Amino acid sequence: MCEYLDSLNPEQQQAVLHDGKSLLILAGAGSGKTRVITTKIAYLIRERGFPPASILAVTFTNKAAREMAARASRIEARACGAMLKTFHSFGAWFLRRNAALAGLHPGFVIYDDDDAVSLLGTLLEDTPKIELRKIAADISRAKDYFLSPEDPELDLVDHTPGFRGLYARYEEKKRKIGNVDFGDLIKMPVEILRNNAGLAAGLRDRFSVIMVDEYQDSNVAQFRLLYELKGKTTYLCAVGDDDQSIYRFRGAEVKNILEFPDRFPGTDIIRLERNYRSFAPILNLASQVVNHNSGRLGKTLTACRAGGKKPVLAFLPDQDEEARFCAELIGRSVTDAGPERARYSDWAIFYRTNAQSRGFETELVWRRIPYRVVGSLKFYEREEIKDALALFALLANPRDEVAFRRMVNKPARGIGGASVEKIIDVFEKQFLFSEKGLLEAARQAALSPKAAAGVKVFAGVLDRGRALLAGKADRLSARMPLKSGEGLSVCAAALICDSGLAGYHSSHDEVNGYQRTENLQELVDAASLYPASMDGLAEFLEHIELDRSIEEKNRPEDFDAVTLITLHNTKGLEFRRVVLTGLEQGIFPRDDKEADDLEEERRLFYVGVTRAMDELYLCSCAMRRMYGRTQPMLPSLFLREADKSLLRIIGAAPAGFGAGKGGAAGTHGQAGCGTGYGGYGAENGGYGAVTGKSSSDGRWKQGERVFHDDQGYGSIAGIEEGEDGPVIKVRFDNGHETRFLSTYQSSKFTKIGSED
DNA sequence: TAATCGATCTTTTTT
DNA sequence: AGATCGATTA
Numbered sequence: 001m002c003e004y005l006d007s008l009n010p011e012q013q014q015a016v017l018h019d020g021k022s023l024l025i026l027a028g029a030g031s032g033k034t035r036v037i038t039t040k041i042a043y044l045i046r047e048r049g050f051p052p053a054s055i056l057a058v059t060f061t062n063k064a065a066r067e068m069a070a071r072a073s074r075i076e077a078r079a080c081g082a083m084l085k086t087f088h089s090f091g092a093w094f095l096r097r098n099a100a101l102a103g104l105h106p107g108f109v110i111y112d113d114d115d116a117v118s119l120l121g122t123l124l125e126d127t128p129k130i131e132l133r134k135i136a137a138d139i140s141r142a143k144d145y146f147l148s149p150e151d152p153e154l155d156l157v158d159h160t161p162g163f164r165g166l167y168a169r170y171e172e173k174k175r176k177i178g179n180v181d182f183g184d185l186i187k188m189p190v191e192i193l194r195n196n197a198g199l200a201a202g203l204r205d206r207f208s209v210i211m212v213d214e215y216q217d218s219n220v221a222q223f224r225l226l227y228e229l230k231g232k233t234t235y236l237c238a239v240g241d242d243d244q245s246i247y248r249f250r251g252a253e254v255k256n257i258l259e260f261p262d263r264f265p266g267t268d269i270i271r272l273e274r275n276y277r278s279f280a281p282i283l284n285l286a287s288q289v290v291n292h293n294s295g296r297l298g299k300t301l302t303a304c305r306a307g308g309k310k311p312v313l314a315f316l317p318d319q320d321e322e323a324r325f326c327a328e329l330i331g332r333s334v335t336d337a338g339p340e341r342a343r344y345s346d347w348a349i350f351y352r353t354n355a356q357s358r359g360f361e362t363e364l365v366w367r368r369i370p371y372r373v374v375g376s377l378k379f380y381e382r383e384e385i386k387d388a389l390a391l392f393a394l395l396a397n398p399r400d401e402v403a404f405r406r407m408v409n410k411p412a413r414g415i416g417g418a419s420v421e422k423i424i425d426v427f428e429k430q431f432l433f434s435e436k437g438l439l440e441a442a443r444q445a446a447l448s449p450k451a452a453a454g455v456k457v458f459a460g461v462l463d464r465g466r467a468l469l470a471g472k473a474d475r476l477s478a479r480m481p482l483k484s485g486e487g488l489s490v491c492a493a494a495l496i497c498d499s500g501l502a503g504y505h506s507s508h509d510e511v512n513g514y515q516r517t518e519n520l521q522e523l524v525d526a527a528s529l530y531p532a533s534m535d536g537l538a539e540f541l542e543h544i545e546l547d548r549s550i551e552e553k554n555r556p557e558d559f560d561a562v563t564l565i566t567l568h569n570t571k572g573l574e575f576r577r578v579v580l581t582g583l584e585q586g587i588f589p590r591d592d593k594e595a596d597d598l599e600e601e602r603r604l605f606y607v608g609v610t611r612a613m614d615e616l617y618l619c620s621c622a623m624r625r626m627y628g629r630t631q632p633m634l635p636s637l638f639l640r641e642a643d644k645s646l647l648r649i650i651g652a653a654p655a656g657f658g659a660g661k662g663g664a665a666g667t668h669g670q671a672g673c674g675t676g677y678g679g680y681g682a683e684n685g686g687y688g689a690v691t692g693k694s695s696s697d698g699r700w701k702q703g704e705r706v707f708h709d710d711q712g713y714g715s716i717a718g719i720e721e722g723e724d725g726p727v728i729k730v731r732f733d734n735g736h737e738t739r740f741l742s743t744y745q746s747s748k749f750t751k752i753g754s755e756d
Numbered sequence: 757t758a759a760t761c762g763a764t765c766t767t768t769t770t771t
Numbered sequence: 772a773g774a775t776c777g778a779t780t781a
Contacts, residue, residue: 061770088771112771129776130765182771217770250769353767355773375769412757546771568768590767604768627766628772 002047004039004075008032015270016040018237019048022264024215024257025239028301029286029610030277030574033239037211038068040237042076044209052081056229057211059086062547064213064572083207087222089546091185094192096538101196102188105178107396107538109403110545114386116140116170116181118402123169139167143183144219144251146190176432177399186221193228204231214571215240215260219251223263236264242297243290246568246604248596258297275301275610277574279308282616285646286609289638293599311609311616313639315651318623318630319356319582323363325619326579330369330562333577344370346576348563350608352588356581357564370561375569380548384505384516388523389544391495395465396537398437401427408442411504413454419447423455439463461498465491469534481506481517482524488536489528496520567608578612580605583620584633598637605638618647622654706730 005013015025015036027033041057044050059065065084072079085093092110099106111119116136117129124132138158147154149168157163174181180188193200210229212218215238218226230236238260245254261267275283280303287301316322326349333342349360357373364371379385387410390403397403401424408423409415427441434440439462442455467473468491481502484493496502505516526544530536563575567588582588589601609616620635635657704716714732720739731737 059770064770086771091771110771113769185771214770247769249767250771355766358773548771566768569770571770601768625772 002043004042008035008039009274011270011272011274012036012039015272016043018268018270019235022235022260022267023237024260024267024269025237025272026269026297026299027239027241027272028275028299029241029244029607030275031272031301032274032276033213033241033272034064034068034071036272037213037239038072038079039075040211041068041072041079041082045078045082046076050209052078053083054207055082055209055211056090056207057082057084057213058090059084059213060217061572062086062089062549065089068213086546087218087225088182088185091189091225092542092546094189095180095185096542098192098199101192101199103175103178104180105397105399107534109179109393109397109400109538109541110185111174111179111181111402112380112545113137113140113182114381115402118406119173119177120166120170122401122405123166123173135163135166138163139170140181140183141251142167143181143187144221145253146187146221146224173401176428177401178397179393179400179402183221186219186225190221190224190228200228201231203229204234207234209235210237212236212238213240214244216242216245216254216257217247217252218256220253220256223253223256227263230264241299243293243299243603244571244607246571246600246607248600254295258295271299273299273301274304276304277613278303278610278616279305279614281308281310281646282609282612285311285616285642286606288643288646289609289641290602290606292641293602295599305613309615310646310648311612311618313618313620313647313649315635315649315653315657316619316621317652318621319359319625320363322581322619322621323359326360326581326617327363327367327369329579329617331367342577344560344562345558346614348565348570348573348575348578348611350565350567350570350578350580350611351582352567352590352604353582354566356587357566360564360581364562364564370559371564372559372561374563374565379519379522380544382516382519384501384520385523387501387505388492388496388520389541391462391465391499391501392492392537392541394438395462395469395495396534396541398435398439398462399427399432401438404438407499407501408458409454411500413457414450415447415454415458416451419445419451419455422447458499461495464498465495468494469532469537471532482521484524485528487528487532488530488540489524491532491537492524492527496524567604570611571607574611574613576613577615577617578608579617579619580608581619582624583618583636583639584624585636586626586633587624588636589638602638605636622652 005016008016009032012032012035015023016039025033025036027036037057041055044055045052057065057068059068065086069080069082069084072082072084083090095102095104095108099108113136116139117132120132120136121127121129135158142148142151142154142157145153145157147157149164149171154164154167174184193203207229210226212226217240226236238257240257242254242257245252245257248254261269278286283301283303290296314325316325330342330344330347333340333347334344336342351357351360354375361371361373380389387407390400390406393400394403394407404423405420408420423438423442423445426445427438430444431437431441439459443459445455447455464473480493480497482493482497484490502517502520505514505520508514509516527540530540530543565573567580585591588605589598618639620639621633623630624633625631635654640657702716702718706714706716714730714736716728717731717737718729720727720729727739729737729739
């Protein structure tokens with residue numbers, strides 16, 4: 001009756017059918033956890049009769065939430081009625097509906113990290129930005145741990161004497177303004193639910209099923225939220241993998257998953273340990289390295305995909321060679337005529353820090369290899385965009401002091417620092433609850449004629465924006481630098497143009513060759529999807545704050561390009577062929593890491609390796625330019641932790657790196673690379689040896705040289721027709737002979753080109 | 757008010 | 772090396 005369950009393995013089925021108690025699914029990398037979650041949602045609706053709206057599934061990223069929604073509704077259309085949200089968007093959803101209870105302005109805006117720093121700046125004048133950032137980060141961390149200014153444990157986050165008081169003042173100011181920061185999106189709902197039994201009961205009644213993805217990356221506050229949401233009969237199902245917890249530095253608490261069964265007594269645990277993604281040799285490497293971690297729940301992943309080649313470990317002279325290595329590898333694979341031919345999008349280059357992407361970009365541009373860099377697009381962090389958003393925010397919540405300070409005199413309207421302080425002062429004394437907030441205060445304050453005139457202009461701009469939202473103003477037909485289309489974009493364009501922001505930035509464009517006007521236009525275009533109303537504005541701002549991924553306009557998702565990406569961003573992704581770069585001590589892991597931090601880095605290595613489906617390459621450089629200096633590097637600890645027999649080593653292994661043992665891999669590395677490496681720039685030699693596969697018919701020629709990890713070099717003595725296809729006869733230089741089917745795949749076998 | 761010049765620092769960052 | 776920030780200068 002449920003054909004969609006048939007394709008699941010027994011554990012997956014068990015997880016989908018599980019019922020009653022709480023469930024913790026320990027899902028190893030590539031074990032099909034998303035499939036289980038989505039199938040389970042569909043199953044609960046279809047077979048168990050749960051109303052879609054009674055199901056809540058929380059994830060950490062919007063991308064994951066979207067994917068989950070799409071996949072679940074493919075199995076069961078009604079699944080689109082389930083609530084699939086990120087933790088933070090769930091919090092925002094909740095607060096928006098209970099803004100009054102939370103003491104928030106109805107049009108409250110979500111502050112990002114920068115805004116939090118600015119807010120702190122109004123509290124601590126003349127404090128260097130870097131200190132403000134540290135304080136903001138600590139406040140954010142405190143909220144991750146569900147700590148309030150009065151909590152004794154706050155000292156564990158920051159024991160600086162003034163911190164507690166500052167945190168309190170920050171909260172007080174934010175409360176006055178009526179906005180929230182990211183941490184509040186989780187922390188405040190918990191507090192509200194604790195203080196409003198009725199509201200809590202209502203929510204518990206609504207959601208009879210709660211599923212959480214990537215549970216290993218949840219923080220204490222998020223645990224508390226779940227705890228509040230879970231009623232006596234709520235079915236709670238958490239999915240995660242303790243080996244993939246990589247956000248500890250941001251407050252993620254592995255204990256959440258380790259102690260889940262204690263926190264929710266009677267929990268059943270189901271392990272998904274069959275890996276469908278990677279070839280066995282790749283998985284072996286990952287397992288072996290992560291085994292060096294202590295305090296794991298422990299899993300034994302088994303590869304369903306037998307065969308495949310060993311991961312290649314390339315020792316390279318420096319980062320330029322590393323970039324060349326990647327480019328050649330990729331270039332060769334896509335021009336390969338055989339069935340092993342790859343597409344650019346099969347490939348991804350992983351690195352630890354964003355700064356490392358540069359070298360790869362230069363090389364790929366040079367070679368005309370298309371690529372996309374994931375996560376480095378900081379559209380919403382650009383000055384002009386933040387400016388525009390501040391204008392919108394001030395319209396949504398006229399008490400937003402941060403936005404007001406940012407924009408009241410930009411571009412210059414003759415409102416200097418003293419005037420601004422005067423305005424704020426008047427506001428706090430007389431207009432705290434005025435509907436027009438700071439603008440009303442600005443109008444009433446006793447200012448110099450110049451400043452007063454400036455205020456009039458600024459307030460007029462916002463008034464017009466407000467009128468547009470209320471449908472009480474004509475749309476502007478005048479020639480504006482920005483084109484507006486539908487809905488909210490009219491108001492957005494009006495604000496940006498009337499305020500002089502567009503002109504201000506377009507003059508910069510001409511001088512500096514920026515493209516800020518274009519960016520502003522893009523923002524206006526995005527606004528056209530929302531209705532021209534106060535609610536539409538709040539919705540628009542909320543969407544931007546909570547989901548900063550922007551669809552690449554000119555590059556559809558399926559654009560055939562290599563992916564450049566930091567290791568952290570790879571979680572949840574997979575690629576056929578992966579190059580994991582910069583495997584050097586000091587880069588990955590960073591050398592200031594020890595104990596728990598080192599274990600987290602090791603998990604990051606694990607995450608990276610397990611992204612690869614078919615082929616994995618690891619690069620380690622002997623020299624690297626860092627901070628403007630070229631310095632010698634040592635291979636990463638993680639490479640030393642791997643058994644050399646699991647790797648195929650090419651390039652010059654540094655002294656002391658497994659070379660002494662004289663194992664097959666080591667010997668091969670030296671020998672195989674004599675040609676491989678030397679012939680680097682050559683068209684056919686070089687890494688053809690590495691990328692060549694031994695699997696296809698017709699690619700074997702008599703006399704061709706091959707290499708076998710155990711037998712060493714040899715050549716193809718002949719090809720015979722057997723029952724199951726062509727049989728290859730190999731005579732090794734050591735005298736041995738062997739036969740194998742041409743379709744046979746062995747990680748120990750490599751074709752190395754027809755001549756020696 | 758903007759442009760420019762040195763001093764300083766350098767992770768990862770779903771939301 | 773390169774970005775970023777704050778102070779200095781025009």
